[in-house]
Amino acid sequence: EVQLVQSGAEVKKPGESLKISCKGSGYSFTSYWIGWVRQMPGKGLECMGIIYPGDSDTIYSPSFQGQVTISADKSTSTAYLQWSSLKASDTAMYYCARGVSRGICDYWGQGTLITVSS
Amino acid sequence: DIQMTQSPSSLSASVGDRVTITCQASQDIRKYLNWYQQKPGKAPKLLIYDASNLETGVPSRFSGSGSGTDFTFTINSLQPEDIATYYCQQYDNLPYTFGQGTKLEIK
Numbered sequence: 460e461v462q463l464v465q466s467g468a469e470v471k472k473p474g475e476s477l478k479i480s481c482k483g484s485g486y487s488f489t490s491y492w493i494g495w496v497r498q499m500p501g502k503g504l505e506c507m508g509i510i511y512p513g514d515s516d517t518i519y520s521p522s523f524q525g526q527v528t529i530s531a532d533k534s535t536s537t538a539y540l541q542w543s544s545l546k547a548s549d550t551a552m553y554y555c556a557r558g559v560s561r562g563i564c565d566y567w568g569q570g571t572l573i574t575v576s577s
Numbered sequence: 578d579i580q581m582t583q584s585p586s587s588l589s590a591s592v593g594d595r596v597t598i599t600c601q602a603s604q605d606i607r608k609y610l611n612w613y614q615q616k617p618g619k620a621p622k623l624l625i626y627d628a629s630n631l632e633t634g635v636p637s638r639f640s641g642s643g644s645g646t647d648f649t650f651t652i653n654s655l656q657p658e659d660i661a662t663y664y665c666q667q668y669d670n671l672p673y674t675f676g677q678g679t680k681l682e683i684k
Contacts, residue, residue, distance in 0.1 A: 494673075496621075504613075504621065504664055506673040520672030521578070554620055562668020563611055565632065567620035 461485040463493075463555055463568035470574045471545050478541035479571045481555030488536035489513035492558030495529060495540045498570075499551045509558055510538060545575045579603050579667050583676035589684045596652040598679045600665035605645050609669035612641055612650045615678075616661045624663075625650065657683060 466480045481493065494509040508519040512531040519529070531538045538555055553571045556564035580603040590596050600610065612625040623632045625641035628648055638653045652659055660683055665676040 503678045504615075504666070504675040506666075506675070509673075518671055522672070556621075559626075560668075562609065562666075562673050563623065563626045564613070564621070564666075565623050565626075567622070570620055 461557065461566045463557060463566055465553075465555060465568040465571045468572040468574070470576070473545060473547055473575055473577055475545050475575075476541070476543050477545055477573065478539050479553060479573070481538045481540075481568050483536045483538070483557065486557070489533055492561050493531065493538040494556050494558050494564060495527075495538075496554045496556060496564075497523075497551050498554065507540070507553075509561065512536075512538065545573075547575050547577075549573060550575050578672055579606060579670055579674050581665055581667055581674050581676040583663075583665055583679050585679060586677065587680040587682065589682045590655050591684045592655055592657060594655045596655050596659075596681065598650045598663055598665075600643075600648045600650070600676050602646045602648075602667055604670075606667045606669035608644050609667055610641075610643065610648050611666045611668065612639075613664045613666065614659075614661045615664065621664065655681075655683075 462484045464482045489512045492509045495507040497505045507523040508529045510517045510529045528541045555568040557566040582601045608628045610628045613621040615621040629641045640651045642649050662678045662680045
């Protein structure tokens with residue numbers, strides 16, 4: 460069974476750093492893209508970027524380039540999304556999803572809620 | 578970025594109704610259009626990929642059509658469990674972009 464399991468909710472202060480994770484199982488982790496999607500409170504879905512764990516090829520959406528870092532560890536079948544300095548506007552639910560043909564998100568993680576508040 | 582415009586933004590329908598949502602792309606995206614369902618507090622779920630292909634396990638009352646810039650998503654015979662927000666998403670060009678969503682309620 461394909462599963463993507465994300466790390467738990469976080470409450471952070473502005474300026475703090477954070478790295479959240481997405482662990483894949485039940486499939487060949489290195490053979491599919493993993494995408495990260497942001498959903499701000501009460502809003503729609505935004506693609507942040509995608510990574511191919513097989514060779515770490517990473518593509519960022521322009522809006523998120525330089526704001527976050529996407530990475531993956533083949534040895535643990537885990538993808539990561541990290542911030543070096545959080546802002547209040549980073550408060551959102553973050554989902555990872557497996558990408559078939561890069562852009563078809565067929566399996567999703569359960570989401571990680573990030574709250575940034577002073 | 579390619580802009581995806583969904584309509585309507587919300588709609589109310591009765592159980593058994595046929596429901597149609599449209600999605601228009603700001604440029605030609607060929608067939609590279611997916612539809613997702615998101616229930617409150619849950620992750621999105623893939624329903625339709627490549628404009629008209631039903632994802633495995635998804636009930637046949639869901640369907641999609643279209644190509645180029647204009648796409649349609651249909652629910653035949655609306656069921657109570659279909660209450661959700663529906664999103665289209667293009668993946669012809671990076672960055673992949675979603676429509677703003679259509680919130681479906683039961684009348």
